[in-house]
Each structure stands twice: as structure tokens, then as C-alpha cells.
Amino acid sequence: MARLWKIDPVAPEAAILARAAAEIVAGRLVAFPTETVYGLGGHALDTEAVRRIYQAKGRPAANPLIVHVPHEAAAAALASHWPDEAHRLATRYWPGPLSIVVPRRAIVPELVTAGGATVALRVPAHPVALGLLRAAAVPIAAPSANRSLEVSPTTARHVVDSLDDEVDLVLDAGPTAAGIESTVVDLTRRPLRILRPGPITPGELSACLEEEVLLAGPLPEGETARSPGQQARHYAPRARLEIVAADRLAPRADALLSRGASIGIVTTEATRPLSLADPNRIHAVRLSAVATEFGAGLYAALRALDEAGVDVILVAEPPATEAWLAIRDRLARASSSG
Ligand code: TXA
């Protein structure tokens, strides 16, 4: 069983950070909050600790980890080349929900980068994450603290639900703010590409770099995945998830109910009230119509509906705007059967 320590999310107690940092340095696994989701942290330069991260998650060895550092200089120290674009993005968006892929320096274990020549680096903004990184004074590899293919955790309880026996310590600072994993941008080839959409949008990155940053599309035939974590099916709840246009929600729910299925519905405050034949038989979750707030609540909603035991989760289709891009990406993956 994991130890669970409460920690202040705004002004984390130095003594708790110091004890948690000592665990990291000693090679143990510590789950901690970031501004996106909870991470499963281990000493990034300690191959044995990194091996335990993969083992804990049941993560395929081909899927590289993001390395977290306390500031830009620490990131540059892990790169064989720190391009001007990286400096501009770091200046504008770090600390923050942006992971930057650059050529790796040899001190980064191959296990971290899944044998690849690049490494993803990020300076997280959460005071607990930053405090832990400063206290540990070593880079921390941290994937989301869930089992591979599960929905990412946005609370300490989610971490314990997923990884209780695999993690040594969980720092509980309450729910995370963004709720959606960081944007991953690849600076190692042209055109520049976003490998995983996230809180920082393509438009923001393009404006910062004064150069168009594209979204990675489908892979050309024969090319291996650039961000191997981006399989079609990912971030999936246990229930089957369907994305449904708002005006189709009620008829779809009624049809599923009439076949005896148990249903959850996720709508927003902008969704018109649904006229359902039997509203009492439906688990309804209403989230904000503001994309950032919807993102903050999405994974907790999916986990709650799974806990309620529903067979199918219907989600009102979000707007096709850039603000909703990362959410649409996660919903598409969660609904994919591939
Ligand atoms: O918000 C986040 O990024 C959270 C918090 C804990 O920081 N972490 C996170 O890590 O989501 P993870 O391991 O669940 O997802 C990392 C993603 C995967 O899609 C992985 O394939 C990609 O980043 N990635 C990591 N290193 C890479 C690299 N060198 N090149 C391309 N993609 C990489």
C-alpha cells in the first residue's frame, strides 16, 4: 500500500518536499501533482527507478517518458542541442503545460527515451512539482500516474485507485487545474509538429515561434510513431464512449436504454435540457461550457461514471474550435475501438 501525504498545493511544506525528494533520490517512486495531471515520478538518471516506472504502469518499453526539470538550464543540460525555438518556448511557457522534444544527451538513459535519439522535457508549474524538483535536484521522469491505457489521474485518490501497490508515496495536493496532459511539441525536424495537443494550442505555439506549428497527422506508411503514446485507443474509460451531437443525445440514450444498457451522459452547461423518456435511469454529469474548465473535470467525470458501472458513456460533441482541440483529441481516443 502506498503512503499518502497531504501537502499544501499553494505553499507546499518544505519538510514534506524534502522527505519526498529523498525518496526520489533513493530510487523510489513518488506520485505528485502537476498543473495537468498527477505524475508517477522517479529519478530520471537512475535506470532501475525508470524500469520500475514502466513496470508499475504496465507501459510498453517503446513509449518514452517525459523528463521534468525545475528550469530551462536543467532542460538544456539534458539536450545535445538546445535550439533557439526551445529557448523561445521555454521563456514564454515554462513553467507550464508544454513538453519540448529535443535531441537527447547521452546521460539520459535509453530506457527513458525508449531507445530514441530525442528526449521530451518539461518544467511543470504546480508548486508541489516545482518544489519537489528543486529539493531533489535530479531530473524526474514522470508519466501520468495511471496504468497504461487508463484515463489519467487528476486527484490523489485516482492514483491510489490505479497504482496503490506500485507506488511508494503519493503527495496529495487536491485536484489538478488543467486536467488534460501537456502539449508535446517536436523541435527536432521541420515542419515543427505537435505530437500531442494539450493546454497550449497550435496557434499559441505558432505565434510564439513566428512559424507555423502543425498538428501531427496520420503517420506515413512504414514510418514509426514519433510519439508512441499516441495509439488510437488511449485515455479510455472501461465503459464504451460515444461522442454524440447534442441534438442526438436524447434519442441515442433512449435507444440504448430500451436495449437494457446502463448509460452515463456528459453534457455542458451550454447543452439544452434533454427530454429523456426515463431520466432517472441515466447517470448525468454536467461540466462547464468553458473548454479549460471542462478539461479540468473530464477525467474525474469518466472515472465516476466507470465507478457507477455504466455500459456506455455518451458525451456531447464539443465545438470544433482550437480551444477544444485537446479535449476532442482525448475523447476521440477514448471512443476509439482501435
Ligand atoms: O502533462 C503531462 O505531460 C503529464 C504530467 C505528469 O507531466 N505527463 C504525461 O506523461 O502525460 P505520459 O508519459 O503519460 O505521456 C507522455 C507522452 C506520450 O505520448 C509519449 O509518447 C510522448 O509524451 N513522448 C515522451 N517522450 C517523447 C519523445 N522523446 N519523442 C516523442 N514523444 C515523446
Ligand code: MG
Ligand atoms: Mg499517460
